[in-house]
Amino acid sequence: MAEALKVPTMAEYMAESKKPEVLFWVGCAGSFDDRAKKITKAFVKLLHNAGVDFAVLGTEESCTGDPAKRAGNEFLFQMQAATNIEVLNGYEIKKIVTACPHCFNTIKNEYPALGGNYEVVHHTQFLKSLLEEGRLKVEGGKFKGKRITFHDPCYLGRGNGEYEAPRDLLRKLEVELIEMRKCKSEGLCCGAGGGQMFKEPEPGNKDVNIERTEQALEVEPEVIAAGCPFCNTMMTDGVKSKNQEDDIAVMDVAELIASAEDL
Amino acid sequence: MQIISQILFLLALVAGIWFFTRNVKRLIRNIKLGKEIDRSDRSGERWAKMSRIALGQSKMVKRPIAGILHVIVYVGFIIINIEVLEIIIDGLFGTHRILSFMGGFYNFLIGSFEILALLVLIGVIIFWTRRNISNIYRFLSRELKGWPKNDANYILYFEMVLMLLFLVMNATDYQLQLNGAAHYSQEAGIVGAFPVSQFLLPIFDGMSNATLIIIERAAWWLHILGILIFLNYLYYSKHLHILLAFPNVYYSKLQPKGEMDNLEAVTKEVKLMMDPDADPFAAPAEEDADAEPEKFGASDVMDLNRVQLLNAYTCTECGRCTSECPANLTGKKLSPRKIMMDTRDRVEEIGEIINKNGKFEDDGKQLLDDYILREELWACTTCNACVEACPIGIDPLSIILDMRRYLVMEQSAAPNELGISMTNIENNGAPWPYNQQDRLNWVNEN
Ligand code: SF4
Ligand code: SF4
Numbered sequence: 001m002a003e004a005l006k007v008p009t010m011a012e013y014m015a016e017s018k019k020p021e022v023l024f025w026v027g028c029a030g031s032f033d034d035r036a037k038k039i040t041k042a043f044v045k046l047l048h049n050a051g052v053d054f055a056v057l058g059t060e061e062s063c064t065g066d067p068a069k070r071a072g073n074e075f076l077f078q079m080q081a082a083t084n085i086e087v088l089n090g091y092e093i094k095k096i097v098t099a100c101p102h103c104f105n106t107i108k109n110e111y112p113a114l115g116g117n118y119e120v121v122h123h124t125q126f127l128k129s130l131l132e133e134g135r136l137k138v139e140g141g142k143f144k145g146k147r148i149t150f151h152d153p154c155y156l157g158r159g160n161g162e163y164e165a166p167r168d169l170l171r172k173l174e175v176e177l178i179e180m181r182k183c184k185s186e187g188l189c190c191g192a193g194g195g196q197m198f199k200e201p202e203p204g205n206k207d208v209n210i211e212r213t214e215q216a217l218e219v220e221p222e223v224i225a226a227g228c229p230f231c232n233t234m235m236t237d238g239v240k241s242k243n244q245e246d247d248i249a250v251m252d253v254a255e256l257i258a259s260a261e262d263l
Numbered sequence: 264m265q266i267i268s269q270i271l272f273l274l275a276l277v278a279g280i281w282f283f284t285r286n287v288k289r290l291i292r293n294i295k296l297g298k299e300i301d302r303s304d305r306s307g308e309r310w311a312k313m314s315r316i317a318l319g320q321s322k323m324v325k326r327p328i329a330g331i332l333h334v335i336v337y338v339g340f341i342i343i344n345i346e347v348l349e350i351i352i353d354g355l356f357g358t359h360r361i362l363s364f365m366g367g368f369y370n371f372l373i374g375s376f377e378i379l380a381l382l383v384l385i386g387v388i389i390f391w392t393r394r395n396i397s398n399i400y401r402f403l404s405r406e407l408k409g410w411p412k413n414d415a416n417y418i419l420y421f422e423m424v425l426m427l428l429f430l431v432m433n434a435t436d437y438q439l440q441l442n443g444a445a446h447y448s449q450e451a452g453i454v455g456a457f458p459v460s461q462f463l464l465p466i467f468d469g470m471s472n473a474t475l476i477i478i479e480r481a482a483w484w485l486h487i488l489g490i491l492i493f494l495n496y497l498y499y500s501k502h503l504h505i506l507l508a509f510p511n512v513y514y515s516k517l518q519p520k521g522e523m524d525n526l527e528a529v530t531k532e533v534k535l536m537m538d539p540d541a542d543p544f545a546a547p548a549e550e551d552a553d554a555e556p557e558k559f560g561a562s563d564v565m566d567l568n569r570v571q572l573l574n575a576y577t578c579t580e581c582g583r584c585t586s587e588c589p590a591n592l593t594g595k596k597l598s599p600r601k602i603m604m605d606t607r608d609r610v611e612e613i614g615e616i617i618n619k620n621g622k623f624e625d626d627g628k629q630l631l632d633d634y635i636l637r638e639e640l641w642a643c644t645t646c647n648a649c650v651e652a653c654p655i656g657i658d659p660l661s662i663i664l665d666m667r668r669y670l671v672m673e674q675s676a677a678p679n680e681l682g683i684s685m686t687n688i689e690n691n692g693a694p695w696p697y698n699q700q701d702r703l704n705w706v707n708e709n
Contacts, residue, residue, distance in 0.1 A: 192644070
C-alpha cells in the first residue's frame, strides 16, 4: 500500500489557528470520480514536493453550482454559491487553486458579484508559478521526446484566455508538443460542458467526444494531455471507443509531471 | 427639362431618406422591446474593440480567403460611395461632375474608384460562386433555405449591378468628353481618370452623342436610385450588419467568455432565504403588492435584453458560429446561427403586429417552441466556440442560456437525467449521488 497522503483540512488549520498559503479546491469530480481522484492525488503530491502549505475544505466543500447554472438553474447555482462563499469567507480564504476549469471559472468570475472575492488560479497556472519560483523541478525524463497533444478545456482556454500555462509545463517536460487542427481559441469542446456530462446527448450522428478524439488521433499522439477532469473522462472514453487505449494515454498535465518525477 | 430632372431627383432622395428614417425608427423601437441592460462602462475598451473588430475586421481575416475578399468589398463599397456625394450635388443643382475643380486629385479619386469597383466586382463574383457552387458547409444548412439564401444572392446581384452601372456611366461620360459633347466636355480638358472603364469604350463605338447621353443618364439614374433602394433594402436583410456591426461590437460583453451573468432577481430571493431574520410570511412592501413576480429566463424576445436583440438584427448569417459548434458538427439540431435568425424573425413578427395595431397583442406564439426547439437548447455545451467565431461580436450562447433558465426555473422542464443531477447537487452538494460526508474519502483510498 502506498504511503498515506497528508491532506490537511481548513478545520484542522483553524484549530491550530494557522492559515495555509493556498486553498486547494478539489471539486466534485476530483473528490468522487475514480479517474479524477488520481489527478487530485497527483496534484497533491506535487504540492508536497514543492513544499506548498495548502489545505482543503474537505466535507465543507460543496459543488460550485457550475453544472446547475449552465443548465439554467440559476437558483440552485446561487444557493450553492452563497453556501460556499459563507464557508470560504469564514476561513478568510485569499487564494484558491483548483484542477477543474469549471470550478476555476465559476469561483473566479461568478462568485465576486455574490460576495466571494479570491485570487483563483487553475492548477496549471499554479504549477507554472511554482516552477518559475524554483520551488518545483520539472525535467524531461520519462516523457522526453514523446508526441503529446494538449486538448484545451473550454473554460480555461476560450472561457478565460489561458492557453499557455499547460503548454509551458509540457515544454518543460521536453515533450514533442503537437497541436491539433483545432486548438487554442478554436479548440473543439470535449462535449461535457453545459450540463452535457450529466445527460444523454440530443439526437445527432456522432458524439462530440468521438469527433474530438478523431481530431486528436489525426496527429498520432502517444499521450493526449488534458487539464480538466471532465475532458479527461470524455477523451478517455473516446480513445476507448477507437480501441486505442493501449497505445494512447489520456493524462492530466499534473499527472504527467508527477509521473515524470516518479512521485 | 433640366429643372424637371432636378425635381425628380429631389423627390427620389427625399423619399429614400424618409423611408430609411422610418425603418431606423422601427428598428430602434423593436430593439427596445428588450430589457434594458447597462453596458455604459469601460467606454475606452469598447471603442478600442469596435475599431479593431468592426472597423479593422480583425476576426474576418481568421478565414483568409473569405476575410480578404470581404475587406476588399467592404473598403471598396464604402469608398466608392464617396462618389455618391458628387452625384447628389450634381443631381440637385443640375451640375456635372461638380467636384472636378479639384483637378489632379479628382482624377486620382475617380481612378481609384474605378479600380476598387473592379475589385469589388471580382470579389462579389467569387462570393457568389462560393455561396452557390462550392460545397461550403456553412452555406448548406437548412436554416438558409428560402429567403436567407435569396437575400444573400440579391445583395450580390445588387452590388454587381451597381458596380457595372458605375463603370458604364464613366465609360460613356469619357466617350462624350472625347467627343466634345456639350455639358460633358470641360475647358480643362478630360476630367476624371478611367483606368478600367476605358476598356469599355469599344462597346460604345460609333454611337451618336444622343445615344451616349441616354446611356450615360440611364446609368447615372439607375446607379443613384439603386443606392437609395439598397439603403432601404438593408432593414429587411442580413445586410443590416454593415451599419449595426459597429454598435453591436461596442456593446458586446467585455468580461471573460466563461463568465455568465448572475440573475439579480435570484440573488434577492436567495438572500432572503439565507437570512435568518427574514420573515417569509411578511406581507410584501406596499409598492410591490401588485407588481408581477419577475419571470426567470426567456421564453420570448421581450424577455431578452436589448443587446441580444441588437445581436439578432446584426447577424449576417455567415454561419462561422455554426461551423465551429460541436453540437452542430455532430449532427444535432442546434445551430447558433439559427438561434440568431429565429430571434430576429420573432422580433420582426412582433414588430409587424405593433405596426398594424399600434401595440403588441398576444398572437399565441413565442420564441420558444414556435421558433427555437428545446432539443436545440439542450444540445449546447456552453463551449463559447460560437461567440469566439463570430466576426462581429454576437453572443448566441447568452440567448440559449436565458431560454434554458426559463425552461428550468419557470417550467421545471430540464431533461430527466439533468434534473436528477440537480437534485443531487441540492441534497448532497455534488451532481452524483454521493454523500457530502464522503468528500474527503479519496485521501485514504488507493
Ligand atoms: S456554446 Fe453552444 S451553441 Fe455555441 S458553439 Fe458551443 S455548443 Fe454550439
Ligand atoms: S452569429 Fe455571428 S458568426 Fe453566427 S452567423 Fe451571425 S454573424 Fe455569423
